[in-house]
Amino acid sequence: MENIFNEKIKLTPLLVLKDIKKTFGNTTALKGVFLRAFEGKAMGVLGENGAGKSTLMNILSGVIQRTSGDLYWKGIHKNSFRNVKEAEHLGISIIHQEIACFNDMNVLDNIYAGHEVGRFGFVNYKKEKKMIKEVFKLLKLEVDLNEIMSNLTIAEQQMVEIAKSILRKSKLIIFDEPTSSLSKKEAESLFEIISKLKSEGIAICYISHKLEEIPIVCDFITVIRDGEYIGEYTVNELTEDELISKMVGREVVEKYPQKDNPSYNQVILKVEDLTNDFVKNINFDLYKDEILGFSGLVGAQRTELFKSLVGFFPKIAGRVLLNGEEISLNSVGSSIKKGIYYVTEDRKNDGLFLDETIRKNISISCLNSISNLGFVNLNKEKKLSNHFIGIMSVKTSSGENTVGSMSGGNQQKVLLAKAFAAEPKVIIFDEPTRGVDVGSRREIYDLIYEAKRNGIGVIVISSDLPEVLGLCNRVVVMKNGRITNKLKGEQLSPEEIIKYAI
Ligand SMILES: Nc1ncnc2c1ncn2[C@@H]1O[C@H](COP(=O)(O)OP(=O)(O)OP(=O)(O)O)[C@@H](O)[C@H]1O
Ligand SMILES: [Mg+2]
Numbered sequence: 001m002e003n004i005f006n007e008k009i010k011l012t013p014l015l016v017l018k019d020i021k022k023t024f025g026n027t028t029a030l031k032g033v034f035l036r037a038f039e040g041k042a043m044g045v046l047g048e049n050g051a052g053k054s055t056l057m058n059i060l061s062g063v064i065q066r067t068s069g070d071l072y073w074k075g076i077h078k079n080s081f082r083n084v085k086e087a088e089h090l091g092i093s094i095i096h097q098e099i100a101c102f103n104d105m106n107v108l109d110n111i112y113a114g115h116e117v118g119r120f121g122f123v124n125y126k127k128e129k130k131m132i133k134e135v136f137k138l139l140k141l142e143v144d145l146n147e148i149m150s151n152l153t154i155a156e157q158q159m160v161e162i163a164k165s166i167l168r169k170s171k172l173i174i175f176d177e178p179t180s181s182l183s184k185k186e187a188e189s190l191f192e193i194i195s196k197l198k199s200e201g202i203a204i205c206y207i208s209h210k211l212e213e214i215p216i217v218c219d220f221i222t223v224i225r226d227g228e229y230i231g232e233y234t235v236n237e238l239t240e241d242e243l244i245s246k247m248v249g250r251e252v253v254e255k256y257p258q259k260d261n262p263s264y265n266q267v268i269l270k271v272e273d274l275t276n277d278f279v280k281n282i283n284f285d286l287y288k289d290e291i292l293g294f295s296g297l298v299g300a301q302r303t304e305l306f307k308s309l310v311g312f313f314p315k316i317a318g319r320v321l322l323n324g325e326e327i328s329l330n331s332v333g334s335s336i337k338k339g340i341y342y343v344t345e346d347r348k349n350d351g352l353f354l355d356e357t358i359r360k361n362i363s364i365s366c367l368n369s370i371s372n373l374g375f376v377n378l379n380k381e382k383k384l385s386n387h388f389i390g391i392m393s394v395k396t397s398s399g400e401n402t403v404g405s406m407s408g409g410n411q412q413k414v415l416l417a418k419a420f421a422a423e424p425k426v427i428i429f430d431e432p433t434r435g436v437d438v439g440s441r442r443e444i445y446d447l448i449y450e451a452k453r454n455g456i457g458v459i460v461i462s463s464d465l466p467e468v469l470g471l472c473n474r475v476v477v478m479k480n481g482r483i484t485n486k487l488k489g490e491q492l493s494p495e496e497i498i499k500y501a502i
Contacts, residue, residue: 014074016070017036017070022052043204044208051437060081091170092170092172097180106147107146107149132145154181155181158182175206180435195217209436221234221235257445268323269340271319276314279305279308291452293460293476295476295477297502303430310340322339322340358389358394359399394414412444429460432444433464469493472492477501485500
């Protein structure tokens with residue numbers, strides 16, 4: 001075999017992919033990628049947004065077909081995994097980037113989905129339930145088998161998917177950005193489970209943009225860039241900076257822009273005594289030349305606070321003042337009209353129209369400015385969308401592509417473009433870099449800074465402590481729907497934030 005693989009790895013691979021190519025219409029997503037997986041080891045698959053990670057994993061799990069390339073399982077050449085069933089039959093399963101369970105099914109049916117006949121080869125229903133319960137116990141998963149999937153948290157939904165893979169006796173389990181919607185604690189229990197799976201001899205492929213997770217989870221790393229294979233490494237072989245430069249093809253010097261010194265003399269947004277079912281007595285000022293962060297643990301109700309502020313949830317008491325003038329916001333639409341834009345943390349369910357083009361997704365927030373007599377001017381609309389595709393380096397061949405066909409991180413950029421296009425006075429970013437790669441994260445921070453310098457009031461909600469500290473001038477800490485402290489200057493440290501968050 002050519003030494004395209006790492007010679008330091010002496011193990012016999014369970015899986016080898018060679019020179020995999022994949023085109024979608026005129027997009028070439030994979031230009032010849034190599035990948036191996038080993039029993040009891042985790043292979044990190046790393047690369048920027050749009051590099052082709054999910055595409056490769058979808059090929060491996062039979063969700064889509066490769067255009068060309070070879071696939072070996074236990075040394076045997078396989079023509080193709082023509083569908084998910086064939087891959088599952090060999091023992092390959094995938095926990096998808098955007099969990100795709102059958103939402104209105106209950107847990108039990110979801111586990112059986114597609115396997116009604118001869119479910120796992122057992123005939124004894126009672127015995128099956130017992131098996132499921134044992135696996136749940138192993139995963140410390142406490143959900144009722146009759147519970148509807150959509151009532152579960154994302155972490156629980158993932159655990160159900162993992163349980164499903166274990167019950168199917170998978171030999172290779174793929175995790176595509178499993179921690180992007182998990183709390184720190186949930187992520188830690190996931191790592192424990194992955195390590196348990198490894199000790200059972202299961203091979204893992206692991207995708208994440210959170211590089212600090214890689215040494216915890218992975219033994220080896222495969223880097224792809226722009227659909228090209230860059231190389232295979234052992235996890236100790238590269239420093240984080242070296243890994244980053246392999247991924248992005250250049251040095252990323254500083255993760256955060258240089259902070260400005262706000263003057264704190266002009267309040268753009270004032271919130272007084274906001275109270276409802278989620279939050280109590282919320283008071284804060286947002287100054288025009290600062291970036292104000294909101295930090296807290298899961299259940300702190302940060303998202304609920306801002307959804308209440310923009311009228312998504314009813315308020316019981318409290319006032320919102322924009323530039324000194326009280327405004328009443330009773331729907332998301334009215335808040336956008338008045339100039340307050342909340343950028344959702346949940347782009348898939350309430351941020352983007354996945355079946356629509358990038359152009360339409362961006363223009364929908366500012367149709368007035370590109371319409372004549374109520375009709376959208378197509379040229380203006382195209383110009384607008386191309387403008388944002390350009391300044392935000394959205395990776396796409398055309399604004400006419402559907403958002404659903406884009407990689408996760410690029411969808412996030414479209415979500416932000418939509419907010420900027422609305423030209424609001426205040427933008428509230430809820431987890432702005434969820435699923436965004438290291439290089440693009442910096443681009444997004446720069447855009448956030450630029451918005452601030454252009455006089456837009458900026459609030460950032462983030463569960464990522466380094467992000468909130470790296471980006472914000474002041475940080476409001478919340479716990480159980482209340483503000484517990486407001487930190488600035490010297491007080492801005494992880495310890496201080498955690499002290500008031502728990
Ligand atoms: N169904 C599809 N139709 C057209 N293009 C697609 C489709 N699926 C993926 N692509 C394109 O293939 C490329 C690779 O996308 P992929 O989702 O594999 O990236 P990724 O590495 O997983 O990125 P991310 O980190 O953002 O999740 C992108 O340019 C994407 O737009
Ligand atoms: Mg992906």
